[in-house]
Every structure is written in C-alpha cells, then in structure tokens.
Amino acid sequence: MGWVIKRFIYSYLAASMLLAALPQATLFAAENAPARPDGLNIDPVGKGPFYYDTAEGTDIRVRVVARGLNHPWSITWLPDGSALVTEKDSGAIRRIVNDQLQEAPVLGTPQGAIVSRYKGLLDIATHPDFANEPYVYMSYNKSLGGDKEAIAVARGRWDGNNIQNTQDIFVGEEGTTNGVRLLFGADGMLYVGVYVTTDNPEPNFHTGIQKGKLLRLTPEGKVPTDNPFVGKEGFLPEIYSYGHRTPTGLTLNKTTGEIWETEMGPNGGDEVNRVERGGNYGWPLVSLGRAYSGGWQSERFQMEGTRDPIAFWMPGVSPSSLAFYDGDEFPRWKGDLFVSAMQAGQIPGTGSLQRIKFNEDGQEIRRESLLTDLRQRIRDVKMGPDGRLYLLTDEDDGLVLRIESAGD
Amino acid sequence: MGWVIKRFIYSYLAASMLLAALPQATLFAAENAPARPDGLNIDPVGKGPFYYDTAEGTDIRVRVVARGLNHPWSITWLPDGSALVTEKDSGAIRRIVNDQLQEAPVLGTPQGAIVSRYKGLLDIATHPDFANEPYVYMSYNKSLGGDKEAIAVARGRWDGNNIQNTQDIFVGEEGTTNGVRLLFGADGMLYVGVYVTTDNPEPNFHTGIQKGKLLRLTPEGKVPTDNPFVGKEGFLPEIYSYGHRTPTGLTLNKTTGEIWETEMGPNGGDEVNRVERGGNYGWPLVSLGRAYSGGWQSERFQMEGTRDPIAFWMPGVSPSSLAFYDGDEFPRWKGDLFVSAMQAGQIPGTGSLQRIKFNEDGQEIRRESLLTDLRQRIRDVKMGPDGRLYLLTDEDDGLVLRIESAGD
Numbered sequence: 001m002g003w004v005i006k007r008f009i010y011s012y013l014a015a016s017m018l019l020a021a022l023p024q025a026t027l028f029a030a031e032n033a034p035a036r037p038d039g040l041n042i043d044p045v046g047k048g049p050f051y052y053d054t055a056e057g058t059d060i061r062v063r064v065v066a067r068g069l070n071h072p073w074s075i076t077w078l079p080d081g082s083a084l085v086t087e088k089d090s091g092a093i094r095r096i097v098n099d100q101l102q103e104a105p106v107l108g109t110p111q112g113a114i115v116s117r118y119k120g121l122l123d124i125a126t127h128p129d130f131a132n133e134p135y136v137y138m139s140y141n142k143s144l145g146g147d148k149e150a151i152a153v154a155r156g157r158w159d160g161n162n163i164q165n166t167q168d169i170f171v172g173e174e175g176t177t178n179g180v181r182l183l184f185g186a187d188g189m190l191y192v193g194v195y196v197t198t199d200n201p202e203p204n205f206h207t208g209i210q211k212g213k214l215l216r217l218t219p220e221g222k223v224p225t226d227n228p229f230v231g232k233e234g235f236l237p238e239i240y241s242y243g244h245r246t247p248t249g250l251t252l253n254k255t256t257g258e259i260w261e262t263e264m265g266p267n268g269g270d271e272v273n274r275v276e277r278g279g280n281y282g283w284p285l286v287s288l289g290r291a292y293s294g295g296w297q298s299e300r301f302q303m304e305g306t307r308d309p310i311a312f313w314m315p316g317v318s319p320s321s322l323a324f325y326d327g328d329e330f331p332r333w334k335g336d337l338f339v340s341a342m343q344a345g346q347i348p349g350t351g352s353l354q355r356i357k358f359n360e361d362g363q364e365i366r367r368e369s370l371l372t373d374l375r376q377r378i379r380d381v382k383m384g385p386d387g388r389l390y391l392l393t394d395e396d397d398g399l400v401l402r403i404e405s406a407g408d
Numbered sequence: 409m410g411w412v413i414k415r416f417i418y419s420y421l422a423a424s425m426l427l428a429a430l431p432q433a434t435l436f437a438a439e440n441a442p443a444r445p446d447g448l449n450i451d452p453v454g455k456g457p458f459y460y461d462t463a464e465g466t467d468i469r470v471r472v473v474a475r476g477l478n479h480p481w482s483i484t485w486l487p488d489g490s491a492l493v494t495e496k497d498s499g500a501i502r503r504i505v506n507d508q509l510q511e512a513p514v515l516g517t518p519q520g521a522i523v524s525r526y527k528g529l530l531d532i533a534t535h536p537d538f539a540n541e542p543y544v545y546m547s548y549n550k551s552l553g554g555d556k557e558a559i560a561v562a563r564g565r566w567d568g569n570n571i572q573n574t575q576d577i578f579v580g581e582e583g584t585t586n587g588v589r590l591l592f593g594a595d596g597m598l599y600v601g602v603y604v605t606t607d608n609p610e611p612n613f614h615t616g617i618q619k620g621k622l623l624r625l626t627p628e629g630k631v632p633t634d635n636p637f638v639g640k641e642g643f644l645p646e647i648y649s650y651g652h653r654t655p656t657g658l659t660l661n662k663t664t665g666e667i668w669e670t671e672m673g674p675n676g677g678d679e680v681n682r683v684e685r686g687g688n689y690g691w692p693l694v695s696l697g698r699a700y701s702g703g704w705q706s707e708r709f710q711m712e713g714t715r716d717p718i719a720f721w722m723p724g725v726s727p728s729s730l731a732f733y734d735g736d737e738f739p740r741w742k743g744d745l746f747v748s749a750m751q752a753g754q755i756p757g758t759g760s761l762q763r764i765k766f767n768e769d770g771q772e773i774r775r776e777s778l779l780t781d782l783r784q785r786i787r788d789v790k791m792g793p794d795g796r797l798y799l800l801t802d803e804d805d806g807l808v809l810r811i812e813s814a815g816d
Contacts, residue, residue, distance in 0.1 A: 041461045053449045055755040267774070288696075288709070288722075294771030296716075301696070301709035308704075314696075314722045315775040345775035347463040363702030366675070367723040367753035372780055 042349045042375045045399060051406055055368045056332040056357075061406040062371065065390075066101035069094060069398035074123045074321075074380050075390055078158065079130060083384070085392065085400065086138065088120035093138070093163070096400065108163025110154040114141040118178040119149075126158075127219060128184045134158040135219070137190070139180035142171060151176040153192060153221060169221030173210045181321070183250035186257035189224060190217045191240065193247025193261065196283065205243050205280060207235045212283060214247055214261070214275060216240035228278035243281035243306055244273075249321035249339070260310075262319035262339055265289030266297055267346060270316040271309035272339065272356070282306035288314060292346075311337075311356055311364050318342035319354070320394070321380045327387025329405050340378040340391060349375040353391060371401075450757045450783045453807060459814055463776045464740040464765075469814040470779065473798075474509035477502060477806035482531045482729075482788050483798055486566065487538060491792070493800065493808060494546065496528035501546070501571070504808065516571025518562040522549040526586040527557075534566075535627060536592045542566040543627070545598070547588035550579060559584040561600060561629060577629030581618045589729070591658035594665035597632060598625045599648065601655025601669070604691065613651050613688060615643045620691060622655055622669070622683060624648035636686035651689035651714055652681075657729035657747070668718075670727035670747055673697030674705055675754060678724040679717035680747065680764070690714035696722060700754075719745075719764055719772050726750035727762070728802070729788045735795025737813050748786040748799060757783040761799060761811075779809075 050062040071088040078084065083096040084106065091113055092105035109121060119141035127135040135155045142152035150173060156166030170192065178195040185191055196212040206212065207229070215238045216227050229235035249262035253274075263271040263281070269289020273281055286306050287297035302308060313319070321340045325333045337356040344350040353370040371378070371391075379394035389403040458470040479496040486492065491504040492514065499521055500513035517529060527549035535543040543563045550560035558581060564574030578600065586603040593599055604620040614620065615637070623646045624635050637643035657670035661682075671679040671689070677697020681689055694714050695705035710716060721727070729748045733741045745764040752758040761778040779786070779799075787802035797811040 055757075267772070290772055292773075294767035294769065294773050296771075312722055314720055315772075344777060347774060347776050349463075350777070359702035361702065364675070364698055364723075365702050366755060368755050369752060369758070369780075372777075 059406040061404045063402045066400040072392040072398040086121045086124045091121040108156045108166045123182040125182045151180045181250045195246045213239045214241045241279045245283040251322045262322045268314040268316045270313040272311040280306045315345035323381045329387040340381040342377040351377045467814040469812045471810045474808040480800040480806040494529045494532045499529040516564045531590040533590045559588045589658045603654045621647045622649045649687045653691040659730045670730045676722040676724045678721040680719040688714045723753035731789045737795040748789040750785040759785045
C-alpha cells in the first residue's frame with residue numbers, strides 16, 4: 001500500500017491566521033493545522049499515468065504534470081501556452097512551461113493576505129483582450145488591519161516573465177471572506193463570486209450587502225452603468241445575481257454566452273446554476289440540502305421567484321469549479337460539464353471529478369464520478385488550450401493533473 | 409488488468425421471456441441479453457480479501473464467501489446458521505454452510521416463472537416464528553398464461569435440507585411485475601412491495617390497484633382486518649401505504665419497529681422512506697428526480713399530504729436493498745443504515761454500498777460510498793447472525809461478499 005500520509009480535518013470555524021505583509025513571493029504561511037483526530041488514511045497519488053475505462057466508451061490516461069504545489073487553487077494559460085497556477089497557502093504564482101514546473105515563482109503576487117483553510121491567494125485570470133491589455137487578475141483574502149478582512153481583486157501587467165505593478169482594483173465590504181472566483185464574461189466584464197458566512201437562514205436575501213452575490217465589475221473594478229440593479233432601491237449596484245450561498249466556481253458557456261456557477265450547499269444540496277441577469281438563486285430561504293446538524297436546511301425545496309438549479313447533488317460532493325468540454329480530444333464528451341469536487345457527504349478523502357451529460361434542451365441525462373480512487377480534493381478543472389482537461393488538487397502535496405485520451 | 413468480462417445493457421422495456429414450468433431447481437433460464445453496444449469494460453472481482461480504510465476510522469476487510477451464483481437476489485439465514493440465497497435467473501435456492509456454497513440447490517422453489525432483466529426468483533424470508541412455523545417464503549414473477557403475469561409469493565416447509573410442499577399464498581393483480589421485496593414486520597405480518605410500471609405521471613395515486621403500494625398480509629397471504637384502509641372506499645384493503653414507485657428494499661428498524669424502504673426514482677430522486685401506516689409517498693405526482701429524457705419528473709419536489717423521504721440521492725444510485733447495522737463487529741457503525749446500490753447516474757459498473765449516519769433525531773449527518781472500485785451491481789445487503797454485513801452482487805458471476813472488521 002506504500003507509505004501513508006496523514007490528512008487533516010480543519011474546523012470550519014478555525015481561527016484565521018493574520019500575517020503581516022512580507023516580501024513578494026513569500027507572502028503567505030500555511031495555517032498550523034491540527035492533526036486529524038480520526039478517519040481515513042490516504043495513500044499519496046503515485047507517479048502515474050493512470051488509466052481508466054469510463055462511460056460513453058471514453059478511455060482516458062491521467063498524467064501528473066506537476067506535483068509539490070502548496071494547495072494550488074486555480075490555473076490559467078498565457079498566449080504563449082505556458083500556465084500560471086496559484087498556490088493558496090504560500091501565495092505564490094507558479095508557472096508551468098512545456099510541462100515543467102518552474103522552480104522560482106512568478107513575481108508580482110499581491111502583498112498582505114490572510115491564510116487559513118478557506119483563505120489565501122485564490123483565483124487567477126487574464127484580461128480577455130490580453131494582447132492589448134496584458135493584465136493578470138488575482139483574487140485573495142485581504143487583511144484590513146486588526147481582525148478585519150475583506151475579499152480583494154488585484155491585477156498586474158505581464159511583462160513576459162513576471163507580473164509588474166500589482167494593484168488592488170476591488171476590495172469587498174468588510175467581512176466578505178473565503179473563496180473568491182473570478183470570471184470574464186462574454187461581455188468582457190469581470191464577475192466576482194462572494195460567499196455568505198452563516199448557515200442560519202436569515203429573513204431576506206440581503207440585497208444591500210455583497211455577501212451571497214455575484215458581482216459584475218468592469219475590468220478596472222468599477223460598477224458598469226448597465227448592471228441590472230443600478231438605481232434600484234435596496235440593491236447594491238454591483239450585484240448581478242443574488243440568493244447565492246457559495247459561488248465556488250464560475251465558467252463561461254462559450255456556445256450560449258451564459259455564465260454557469262457551482263455552489264456548495266451545507267450538508268448536501270450542492271448546485272450547478274445557470275446564472276441569469278438579476279436572478280435570485282434562493283439562499284438562504286430555499287435549499288435542497290440538510291443543515292450540518294442533520295435537519296433540512298429550509299422548510300421547502302422550491303420557492304416562487306427563485307431559480308431551481310440545473311443540477312444538484314444529494315449527498316453533497318463539495319463542488320469547487322466547473323468547465324464545459326468543447327475540445328477535440330474527447331469527441332464523446334463534447335458539451336459535457338465537468339465539475340471538480342472536494343469531498344462527498346462531509347467525508348474527507350472522497351474528492352472526484354463529476355461529469356454531467358445534457359440532452360439537446362440542456363437537461364441532465366446522466367452523471368459520472370471520475371477519479372474517486374485518487375481520493376484527492378480537486379479544486380479546479382479547466383480545459384487547456386490543447387483540448388485536454390486539467391485538474392488541481394488542493395492538498396499539501398498539490399498536483400496538476402491532465403486527462404488525455406487513451407484511444408479506444 | 410486481467411481479462412475482461414463484457415457487461416450488458418438490457419432495455420428497461422426488454423421483452424420478457426415466458427417459460428413453461430420445468431422440473432424443480434431448473435425452473436428458469438436467463439434471458440438472451442444483447443451485447444453491450446458501448447461503455448465500460450469491467451474487470452472481474454478478484455479472490456480478495458480486499459482492505460479499505462473507511463470514514464469513522466473503521467478499517468474493513470471484504471471477503472468473497474461464494475462466487476459463480478446466477479444473479480443472486482436475496483440472502484437470509486436459518487436458525488442453524490446456514491444461509492439461503494436466491495438466484496434470480498436460474499430460479500434456484502442455494503445454501504451456504506460454514507462458508508461453503510453447496511453445489512446442489514435446495515429443492516422446493518416455486519414452479520413456473522418469468523425471467524428477464526427485472527424478473528425471476530426474487531426475495532426469500534423465513535417465518536418470524538420459525539421454530540413452530542418452519543416456513544420459507546419466496547417471491548417471484550409468475551406467468552398467468554399467454555403474456556399475462558403477476559407477482560407472487562409462495563411458501564414451503566423447511567425439513568432441515570429442503571423446502572417441502574411449496575405453494576402460492578398470494579398472487580398479485582394481473583400486470584403487477586418486476587422486483588418484489590418481502591419483509592416480516594415487528595407485528596408478524598408479511599409486507600410486500602409492488603412496483604409501478606410506467607414513468608408517466610398519472611393523474612392520481614390509484615389506490616384501487618396494487619401497483620405502487622406496500623401491501624400488508626397475514627403469514628398465510630390473507631388481508632388482516634386491522635389494515636389501515638379496510639372498509640375505506642376507493643382503497644384496496646391490502647394496502648398499507650401508497651404513492652410508491654419501486655419498493656426495491658424493505659427492512660425493519662429493530663429499535664423502533666418501523667419499516668424502512670428504498671425506492672428507485674427514474675433519473676435521480678432515489679429515496680429512503682420511513683413507511684408509516686397509511687402514508688402517501690408521493691409518486692407519481694412528486695419526485696426529486698428527472699425523467700429519463702432529462703426534464704424534471706414532476707412539477708414540484710414536495711406536496712402537501714405526501715411524505716418527504718428521509719434521505720434521497722441526486723444523481724441516483726439505484727438502491728436495491730437496505731439494512732440497519734446493530735451488531736458488535738463495527739462499533740462505529742452502530743445505528744447506521746446501509747443501502748446496496750446497483751449503479752450511479754444511469755451508468756453501469758458503478759454500484760456501491762451506501763452508508764448513512766444519522767443524528768439522535770434520525771436525521772442524516774453524512775453518507776459514505778463504499779466498494780465503488782469493485783464496480784458491481786450490489787443487489788442485497790443484510791447483517792448476518794455473526795454481526796457482519798453480507799452483500800450479493802447481481803451479476804452473471806454473482807458473489808456473496810462479507811464485510812469484516814480489519815481492526816484499527
């Protein structure tokens with residue numbers, strides 16, 4: 001069975017560790033996690049490649065492209081084909097060139113951040129008009145001094161080797177926290193997902209605060225004048241959609257131009273949503289999941305005026321990101337949605353890659369759980385410029401995995 | 409990777425094969441299944457034992473107690489500690505004595521039956537007062553002549569080696585079909601689950617027919633006078649509860665005396681129900697699943713007057729049976745519910761054993777998927793008299809598996 005690595009259970013409420021600003025590229029330090037009191041022993045992922053026969057007759061090979069990353073959180077590609085990967089816990093941005101992980105991090109990550117189980121350097125994205133506006137965008141959890149914090153988005157200019165002149169373009173309201181996904185929409189605008197921080201159902205959808213919303217900003221971090229709630233009383237003008245709990249993943253459906261979102265329910269009730277302008281997605285009044293203590297989270301599963309999810313999970317799989325497959329490597333997966341997942345049913349060591357197949361009307365036909373045997377928390381899934389699927393594992397020994405066709 | 413066995417996808421609507429009555433113990437013949445057009449190659453299960461670290465800190469060893477059974481469907485034990493196992497496709501009842509599968513089937517299975525994907529010799533149970541009433545009960549799909557059929561329950565007297573004088577005690581309405589689970593309740597009555605046969609929502613709950621109902625009968629197959637709907641207009645007197653789709657599994661919660669049931673939704677929406685006397689479980693008007701074609705099965709997820717499930721699955725796992733664990737072998741599993749599952753999300757080769765943990769109020773805290781790597785359709789789960797869990801795999805090379813503690 002090989003040697004065994006111990007895994008850790010962190011408390012959802014673990015005190016976050018506040019770090020002073022440090023020199024670039026060594027900005028962060030990992031939380032001193034408590035030892036796992038009980039549970040699973042999990043073997044490390046071997047060298048691979050790993051072969052699987054999967055449904056739809058697709059045979060795949062999974063390669064370990066890179067390993068030893070410190071809780072990698074997001075991957076994106078530059079026009080030269082190299083990839084940039086964020087490390088949540090160290091705060092570094094790492095670069096992969098021709099399948100080689102560069103030892104030295106890319107310079108230019110934002111200064112000063114909070115690191116804990118759910119915080120650190122998070123998403124990364126490039127400006128949609130990168131040729132003319134070569135900006136790299138990053139999201140992170142920012143200390144506001146003392147125990148105050150907020151989510152933040154920074155950007156810096158890519159000079160071919162590093163990121164220059166990184167500056168915040170958006171800092172959220174005090175108290176916004178945890179994962180922050182970024183997406184440039186088909187309209188060239190920057191979408192920012194903001195988590196809620198409580199699981200107690202509250203009396204309304206709180207449209208006057210940023211928590212639990214998808215925000216729509218210009219690439220400069222300002223509020224566009226054509227946002228759906230501009231000028232509407234009781235709504236922040238930066239809101240694009242509301243009633244979200246945890247927008248853990250955002251992706252663009254290139255065929256339709258729609259934004260799709262993953263959302264983690266509490267104890268089950270994880271969702272995939274097709275986000276419509278001004279839409280209400282129901283949290284905290286509607287959920288298909290249970291509270292962590294066991295009872296149903298909400299009195300009802302549906303509610304007039306709120307949108308049902310496109311797909312949901314019960315038990316939960318802790319979805320973390322999503323991507324449509326529209327490449328040529330896997331013809332039988334065209335149009336399928338892939339969702340990276342961290343764990344199933346509150347149990348560590350049960351991450352997976354979820355594949356969802358739709359009919360012509362965009363309704364779910366079936367789902368497949370892939371890579372369950374690796375027992376990794378899969379944090380990100382993206383289709384690379386080569387038409388293959390890339391995954392990141394949010395682990396102490398974080399991996400970049402690539403799914404390739406293994407022929408028929 | 410070893411050699412590869414081909415698996416088969418049968419049509420849900422595959423024409424059933426009608427067999428003339430044959431001599432006992434060779435009553436049945438397997439349907440001539442079409443070759444699988446596409447999909448997964450699945451390795452056969454090796455010799456084992458197989459070791460797993462599971463959640464709650466329970467380390468398990470899975471032994472192959474017997475193999476080569478022809479689609480085993482149900483297992484039960486006699487007071488002498490030997491086990492009886494039904495083979496759906498051959499119609500034989502096999503006996504296991506001291507972990508040895510006896511070559512010769514037990515004589516006494518009912519004569520004349522229909523065998524297809526979902527039909528054959530099905531459940532087996534012993535009379536609750538076996539010392540004084542040594543009857544073995546069996547359910548099966550019975551030809552009524554021509555293309556007419558019905559579910560049936562037979563019983564015969566155990567003489568220490570075989571079953572004598574097997575006779576039908578109950579034959580369902582013409583057209584009742586598919587899986588038939590049996591359970592003796594805490595009240596000594598015989599409960600019989602009856603499937604519906606269409607996925608088109610129909611305008612009412614059809615309380616005048618047996619399909620989609622849990623029936624309550626005396627051990628002699630008669631209607632008890634204290635049934636909930638005796639004398640109520642529009643209700644058959646044998647009905648105990650209604651609004652079921654597919655009662656794939658029935659078990660007794662020995663702590664509470666309650667009957668718990670698994671029910672397969674169409675495309676997701678699989679359920680565990682706590683069956684209450686006279687209760688309405690919502691089918692065909694309420695479902696948490698999708699139709700096979702992709703759209704939601706019902707307009708709503710909940711409905712006044714119908715009972716929500718205790719637990720449900722989305723995507724589906726095709727639950728087939730269930731058992732509470734109340735033995736001593738696995739102290740950390742005490743009170744957990746185990747559900748055998750045939751496949752996940754309409755994809756063959758994805759069976760599992762589902763474990764559900766509850767809080768003190770009987771609400772779900774978390775779930776675990778076990779044995780997914782075996783890729784077997786698990787048809788039955790029961791706790792044996794030794795406090796270990798036994799599983800049957802509904803395969804051409806059907807297995808009896810036993811889950812044992814592997815220490816800490």
